[in-house]
């Protein structure tokens with residue numbers, strides 16, 4: 241019988257996706273491979289969208305929760321829409337490459353959360369407005385600038401207002417750009433705001449800008465600190481509902497052995513620690529993490545940067561509290577990474593070292609001019625800049641609206657993003673292929689006397705990673721140790737004093753433990769060996785007792 245297989249849809253790299261477009265693509269993936277892909281929600285967002293999770297695995301080899309699992313999350317930061325693309329690209333490739341290129345889906349379950357922050361992302365995708373994680377409109381203080389598209393061009397851009405005390409001036413070398421005012425700058429001078437209206441304005445200059453107060457990547461549990469020690473921390477770890485949904489999922493899945501997060505800063509592969517130093521990481525763990533990171537660097541051609549060094553070159557260090565990479569290692573016991581996929585500056589040829597090395601205003605201005613020159617040369621696509629147009633603001637009076645299209649500055653140009661997603665996907669294949677794999681081998685039942693049997697089975701971890709993943713993981717209660725249960729069927733008595741065995745964690749890939757049971761029973765009676773392998777996956781074996789040898793001399 242000919243099997244009809246629908247083609248797995250290709251992910252278009254044309255523009256950043258709205259929530260509806262992302263959901264439609266996920267639905268198409270599921271429709272193309274309904275046996276391998278299932279879509280579910282981790283829970284609703286604050287505004288009522290679903291935090292969608294696509295689970296990929298081959299059910300013929302067992303359900304997702306019985307296998308080692310790998311999780312990818314993207315777009316925790318509202319403007320970092322490229323993360324959604326990278327996560328969707330991975331999902332698409334895993335389905336399109338299976339089973340011809342990889343057997344991974346038979347052994348691993350992938351959980352892909354392409355848009356952890358559907359509300360913030362929707363705001364940026366549909367307006368280009370500027371928020372870190374979410375808008376704060378439930379509790380607006382007076383004098384807060386609320387972003388909106390005043391002139392109806394479909395974009396939230398910037399407003400510049402001419403003022404003698406303005407701190408910005410026109411760049412004499414590229415009149416499209418504004419530069420910081422200097423003593424020798426020539427008027428006119430400007431104040432610059434995001435496009436929008438001021439809530440309950442008292443006429444003063446003391447304006448707050450909405451959407452800057454909470455950063456969900458400061459909401460994770462490890463080393464969480466409140467404001468002011470950590471800007472953006474929120475009320476308590478996982479106080480944002482979307483973060484709470486994800487944390488609940490992570491801690492309910494003791495089978496997770498690796499996690500990857502997607503962001504879009506200057507392109508780099510980030511590893512723990514997020515604060516402190518490498519001394520906070522077990523030495524052997526650090527070596528293994530670096531081995532993985534080296535492969536990532538080779539496959540993606542990106543620099544590997546500990547989060548503490550992901551900052552301007554003249555900074556003492558990033559020291560992010562309540563941050564994902566340190567939480568992934570310290571609280572989940574896993575080797576986790578983040579990819580910063582790159583900004584529009586990366587597309588224009590400015591790499592991590594150059595972007596983080598722009599220390600003075602002059603260097604940053606030169607970077608912006610270089611970006612616009614690159615943009616002019618490639619036919620001004622994508623739309624990263626809109627010329628200033630006069631507008632009569634209902635509160636501020638005459639202003640100009642225009643400037644940077646922040647949504648497009650946040651990520652790489654689409655053609656470059658596709659190449660980068662293909663590279664980071666290769667790393668995911670490598671990382672995921674290291675999964676622990678707990679097996680039951682050499683299962684046999686042998687009659688040793690009439691009606692008496694010896695049952696043996698070898699339990700081993702044939703994967704590259706141990707079932708505790710890291711030395712840190714071995715000391716955490718979260719990663720389930722390996723357990724073997726022996727369930728005798730009807731008519732079987734267990735003679736051994738112990739039926740169930742707790743084996744602790746298993747290193748890989750050689751070795752293992754040989755287990756033995758003695759039972760009394762009749763030919764054909766069956767018993768079941770159930771293996772709970774934690775991160776290595778679960779498996780089950782039922783065996784029937786063979787015929788007994790005839791009585792000696794009978």
Ligand SMILES: [Zn+2]
Pocket residue numbers: 317320457502503504505
């Ligand atoms: Zn980010």
